[in-house]
Amino acid sequence: MSPSASTPSARPQKPLKPLKGLRILSLALNLPGPAALLRCRALGASCVKIEPPGPDTPGQTKASGDPMAHYNPVVYAALHEGIRVQTANLKTPAGQKALHRALAKTDVLLTSFRPSALPKLGLDWRALHKQYPALSQVCIVGALGTRAEEPGHDLTYQAEHGLLPGLDLPASLFADMGGALQATEAVLQLALLRHTGAPGAYLEVALADAAAYLALPRLWGLTAPGALLGGQHAGYRIYPCKDGRVAVAALEPHFAAALCSVAGLAATSDMQARATHRAITAFLAGKSRKQLEHIAIHNDVPLHTLPK
Incomplete structure (x- = not known):
């Protein structure tokens, strides 16, 4: 890849001022x-x-x-x-x-x-x-x-x-x-x-x-109780962990597969099945926030831990 096509540098960009003069x-x-x-x-x-x-x-x-x-x-x-x-x-x-x-x-x-x-x-x-x-x-x-x-x-x-x-x-x-x-x-x-x-x-x-x-x-039904983003998908929920809570957002198939893998489930597990919910609940409940943050970094699982 040529330098001109490389990813942008981490240097902060100068903020745009579209309302300058207004x-x-x-x-x-x-x-x-x-x-x-x-x-x-x-x-x-x-x-x-x-x-x-x-x-x-x-x-x-x-x-x-x-x-x-x-x-x-x-x-x-x-x-x-x-x-x-x-x-x-x-x-x-x-x-x-x-x-x-x-x-x-x-x-x-x-x-x-x-x-x-x-x-x-x-x-x-x-x-x-x-x-x-x-x-x-x-x-x-x-x-x-x-x-x-x-x-x-x-x-x-x-x-x-x-x-x-x-x-x-x-x-x-x-x-x-x-x-x-x-x-x-x-x-x-x-x-x-x-x-x-x-x-x-x-x-x-x-x-x-x-x-x-x-x-x-919510009107569209995405976040209503029991809907896909309202608790139906086991990879998109808030769970208790050993010393707090964890917000898990493993919604896309590759993220869901990664979550299932670390939880000891098959990558093809049905994310809406009660058995999957129970297994992930048990897995997360036995982990500390620090352990879960380590898992997230090394296994590409989108999650964020919270205090109780």
Whole structure:
């Protein structure tokens, strides 16, 4: 193989900046909007956020009006790294003046208010589009259409789309983070549109739709209880081991054969048979996490060990 056709070197690649030069103004609070803004900044956008003033706090010169700053200041700081944050009360003439100064220098406005709140803040899309024809807006809402005014949160959207099978809270805020990714995708779409010379456009991103998209494998029956990826395949399950748990993902035939081989089964074993399940369960239960990690490396078995 010639050097030009060899595998790429391990040297880190310079990150792409497809949004370089794009100016984003965000009024979005909590998690989805700031997470989308942070991702857009990583893609090269110049990002400014205007948030309302927070409650007067003794000993502090500025208190954030973003609830996340009070829920979890560490997360708030991480979400706003590299973001220029300004404070303005948009319900006052001074705040409106500050807002429109910023809008005059903005390519994409990011909001997360209910649609009925936008006109009250001077953010009616028709008026904005008339005043700033090149401006685009991405509006993060809970749900689209007639449901846009309904109260909701990540948990209710996950529940709606079958992502909460039991009483335990979900491991992550999938609707919020999925919505942040979809909002970033919307900004990328608008950036492409901008390069065509088209006027600004308005796009809505719904957290309920983000949850619905993430729930598609369950809707398709792939991850439902007892389905192929819901426990039916012995090579795709979470098992107990001697000192913890092990997530096994030996789904493809060659991985399943490798798992069967180390477990003392025939490579052609039926991965859906109860006998295969019992044998693999017994094998893994007798191994420590360290032993299983060694097996994974030396036998090409995809697995990851976890504490109890």
